[in-house]
Amino acid sequence: MADYKLRRSLLYVPGNMPSMLQNIPLFQCDAVQIDLEDAVPLAEKDAARILVRRFLDNYKNRNKEILVRINGLDTKWALDDLKTVLPAIPDGIRLPKADSPEIVEHLDTMLTEYEEELGLQVGFFKILPSIETAEGVLNAPKTAKASTRLIGLAFGAEDYTATMEINRTKTGEELFNARMNVLWGAKAAGIQAIDSIFADVNDMESLRKETELIKKLGFTGKCMINPRQIDIIHDVFAPKQEEVDYALEVIEAIKRAREMGTGVISLKGKMIDRPVVVRAARVLNTARAHGMVDVVINEEDINGTE
């Protein structure tokens, strides 16, 4: 079942920087990914882990989804990362180097153990795996179905281009096939597809172009390394007024259809059925985040009642 949670913008915040961690509540991104991996120098791995734990313990009124990017499961830090941060109840784990479904399954098993220990429902902790190597891209469709904890597949272009021994360009032709495989994998599994970061924080025009491109391809969100990028990403993902108007009409139409005892109805000569309704629901949820509408779409509106 597709998840309707908005994840347009996922901000990386280095786990070893108290001044940045304290600002997490302030930014209007949909999610943050507190980083214990690449942003943290080897000498600070322990300190960062403790700092993140303390921060999460004190961040009571959470106003966005919190993921923690742990170190790769093949490193000596990954276990300590999980042991330290999970009791502070993040929403999920960003799993680096998810090259194969087995790696995701391995994390899934560990999370289940922690959930039992912490008295949480099994499946509470979500996983967002990073598809960031050639092998990871090839395995993406299988990885996407490796666990019910998956909220999406996240493409990591920086590491991907490194493993491909190529340079990343601003126009991104070299990423096209990889992006498509990640997208197909995610869509086939009914989960979200999250695009890579855009590294040049001063080039807002190219950021906008890249975000427009990946939105067109089917990505539902994008990672970021600087809060200055939030507004542009949200702006690109904002639905157009006519899309919103049409979506509202679709929801109205399907409600009328249900009252008449059918799941299909014609609107202005076009057939409205479940896939169209699902797309309309997505548009309206996004529109709501942009303050364009205040309707709340729930499962009942999409599927009807039994």
Next chain:
Amino acid sequence: MVRNSVGRLIPETFAGKKLIPYSDPWSLQPHAERSTRAIRRITHNGSKLVGGLRDAIIASGLKDGMTISTHHSLRNGDYLLNELVKEIDALGIRDIKIASSSVHIVHAELIPYIRKGTITGFECGVNGLIAEQVSKGELDCPIIVRSHGGRARSLITGEVPVDVAFLAAPYCDEYGNFNGFYGPSACGSLGYALVDAQHAHKVVAVTDNLVPFPAVPVGIPQSVVDFVCQVPRLGDPKKIVSSTTKITTDPIGLQIAKYAAMVIEATGYVKDGFSFQTGTGGISLAVAEHVRNMMRRDKVKGSFGLGGITGYFVDMLEEGLFEALFDVQCFDLKAVQSIGRNQKHVEITAGTYANPFNCGATVNRLDCVILSATETDVNFNVNVNTESMGYLLHNTGGHCDAAAGAKVSIVVCPSIRGRLPMVRDEVTTISTPGETVGVIVTERGIAVNDNLPDLKAELIKRGAPVKDIRQLRDEIQAVTGVPKPIEFEDKVVALIEYRDGSIIDVIRQVKP
């Protein structure tokens, strides 16, 4: 000691002057004539050149116990005040008071002359090391910090009689006409010097760029200038126009600017006739950028931009977004170039800008002003004078003037600096009283003063993150904790004068 209306204990006298405790921003009404000075009759039509600085000091008749002034638009590039004091000292003159429009960090060179008794007081705000040493009790020299409007007032009313004004004149002729627009030390508007030129008992134009008569356009005319003298250099051009003129890239600063722009939009004043002031600094410029986009989007033709003027305002003028710029000081080279060629970019005096005691200062016509703060408190008071150790470090500038004048004054301030909370129970020093502050904007939310209920309701309607100022304080303190208060001695080392001449706060010596 008397407690003033904002709760600060004010001594009855300071440096031999009787003090008026602050009561409110509006009611103090003087009953007196403006200051006067002797009529002159200069009949010769030759040169007023007297030679160098030392000759000018002698010609001006400067004596022990007198007061001198300079203007501050050469800022940290200024050579004049330091050179002047060296010459005064060499002539054996003592007990001189300085009533410049501002004293900058570069003037720390005056410290030996303060110790020696050449300089014995400041009738103006002082930035930097001198003020810090006075705060520590290491330097004994009374300081009276005045706002830009307040300083103009003190000269115009005669409360501070300036015996000789030595005015840096970047483009000057031998008969005393000058402007600040051209030459190697060009600084643009001479808004502060214009007051001294009218009210000082003797006026000396000091130039490093003597041009053939007439120096036009005439900013300060021959008719008020007694002498002209030449120096090799007035200042270092690189440091004259050195303010921050780039938009901030700090995400926190940008968030504050975004919220400040929401406030401006919610005031409803961004329509034809809109008037606006903002300073330099990355956040202020980011707000100006938002304002520019709003004005473009809504095709607004504003009336005027005010204050220290930056290239940003110049661009807005040239784009037709404002009818005029009123300029007391130019903050960057683009502003300097503009004021020299564009008649809509108008040089105004500090008195016209902000003196409360005239028929109406330009600040009175402001819709919105963006102001900064070192710290703020739950009563909306703002401190721009003292820093976290309690040392006097900064001038008031036009802060309290613009706050009192504008319909909505918006203070932008990060909620945390270093590890310190910037919304507190009580600011260390009150520079600007809370009743003249409309809104305090931090990255954690927007606090609206109760005296603007409509604006508050409008912001809430627009979904802006409006918070009660006490809630904001609590949220910040939850991160930072409550800092230990700074400890002060009883000794008062400086005054913070409100724009009307009453005393809003004092600076006490900091305990070691």
